[in-house]
Amino acid sequence: MKFLDQAKVFIRSGDGGAGCVSFRREKFIEFGGPDGGDGGRGGDVWVECVDGLNTLIDYRYQQHFKARPGVHGMGKNRAGARGEDVVLKVPKGTQIFDEDGETLIADLIEVGQRIMLEKGGNGGFGNAYFTTSTNRAPRHANPGLEGKERWLWLKLKLIADAGLIGLPNAGKSTFLAAVTSARPKIADYPFTTLHPGLGVVRSDTREFVLADIPGLIEGAHEGHGLGDRFLGHVERCQVLLHLIDATSEHAGQAYKIVRGELTAYGHGLEDKPEIVALSKVDAVTPEVLKQQKARLKRAAKCEPILLSSASGAGVPEALRALMGIITKARTEEAAAAQPAEAWHP
Numbered sequence: 001m002k003f004l005d006q007a008k009v010f011i012r013s014g015d016g017g018a019g020c021v022s023f024r025r026e027k028f029i030e031f032g033g034p035d036g037g038d039g040g041r042g043g044d045v046w047v048e049c050v051d052g053l054n055t056l057i058d059y060r061y062q063q064h065f066k067a068r069p070g071v072h073g074m075g076k077n078r079a080g081a082r083g084e085d086v087v088l089k090v091p092k093g094t095q096i097f098d099e100d101g102e103t104l105i106a107d108l109i110e111v112g113q114r115i116m117l118e119k120g121g122n123g124g125f126g127n128a129y130f131t132t133s134t135n136r137a138p139r140h141a142n143p144g145l146e147g148k149e150r151w152l153w154l155k156l157k158l159i160a161d162a163g164l165i166g167l168p169n170a171g172k173s174t175f176l177a178a179v180t181s182a183r184p185k186i187a188d189y190p191f192t193t194l195h196p197g198l199g200v201v202r203s204d205t206r207e208f209v210l211a212d213i214p215g216l217i218e219g220a221h222e223g224h225g226l227g228d229r230f231l232g233h234v235e236r237c238q239v240l241l242h243l244i245d246a247t248s249e250h251a252g253q254a255y256k257i258v259r260g261e262l263t264a265y266g267h268g269l270e271d272k273p274e275i276v277a278l279s280k281v282d283a284v285t286p287e288v289l290k291q292q293k294a295r296l297k298r299a300a301k302c303e304p305i306l307l308s309s310a311s312g313a314g315v316p317e318a319l320r321a322l323m324g325i326i327t328k329a330r331t332e333e334a335a336a337a338q339p340a341e342a343w344h345p
Contacts, residue, residue, distance in 0.1 A: 005156040007059035014042025014067035014083035016121035016144025022075030036127040040080035042120030043067030049108035053091035097153040121145030160211035163234030166243040168215030171279035203319040238329040252299035277305040
């Protein structure tokens with residue numbers, strides 16, 4: 001199944017049913033009077049966050065969603081039925097934007113959230129509604145109100161506890177495959193990873209979700225390479241694991257390139273907690289490793305973790321460091337979610 005994190009859809013709520021002009025006609029009843037019923041209300045358009053989805057691929061094959069119109073009113077004071085609603089089911093982490101792509105309408109981060117996007121048109125009144133003491137036989141009824149239509153953007157931001165960032169071929173997909181059951185495509189050429197990947201890490205009897213995004217290059221915020229489009233998937237992460245390839249020309253420069261792209265992207269990514277790791281340490285000599293570690297330490301201003309996803313060296317230390325920050329963040333969120341105790345004298 002192809003990963004799709006952005007889709008444009010057209011929605012339209014249902015038209016209201018028209019009111020009916022009718023009169024009671026029965027034998028031996030001379031003045032039956034009006035008995036036209038009201039029209040039914042048009043269906044609404046809803047969006048619902050459901051479990052079991054992790055992509056917007058369904059909206060690649062269907063882009064138009066229209067609710068059913070209300071049924072017209074009928075004689076004998078019979079009101080029309082209400083139009084059937086239409087529900088757009090999306091995965092957790094989906095944001096709904098207006099057609100301009102900037103105005104945020106809804107942010108669905110919990111399963112079960114349900115938000116109305118467009119309300120159906122009201123049904124029209126039948127002629128029985130307009131009966132008065134001076135107008136005993138009205139011969140007019142209201143038409144139903146038209147539904148509303150609009151184009152919307154659906155944008156998915158994966159909800160993960162930790163995110164993997166780095167240049168292409170820094171070993172992110174290999175790390176994800178080593179610590180989770182995910183099986184991303186791994187090859188020795190840049191931009192092997194074209195779509196974000198998710199995996200569940202089990203560390204010291206605890207679990208957290210790890211997201212792998214395609215690699216960044218210099219100028220990604222200007223659209224170079226795959227651009228910075230996928231950085232939205234790590235906006236919700238508690239911590240970032242920055243992998244730098246030990247076989248690169250200069251580990252310090254590689255670190256600064258990615259940090260520069262995070263700063264240019266904004267949205268708070270540059271302020272997130274970061275763990276710096278030098279990957280593929282088993283592929284270089286001890287002298288080169290020592291030099292690269294020193295360069296990275298000067299650039300990152302912290303002690304980097306030395307790891308190899310192939311041999312497993314340093315991987316447990318990296319997972320424990322990630323788990324420590326994630327546990328702290330979860331504790332703070334739980335404390336903030338608890339209501340304050342009432343004051344007692």
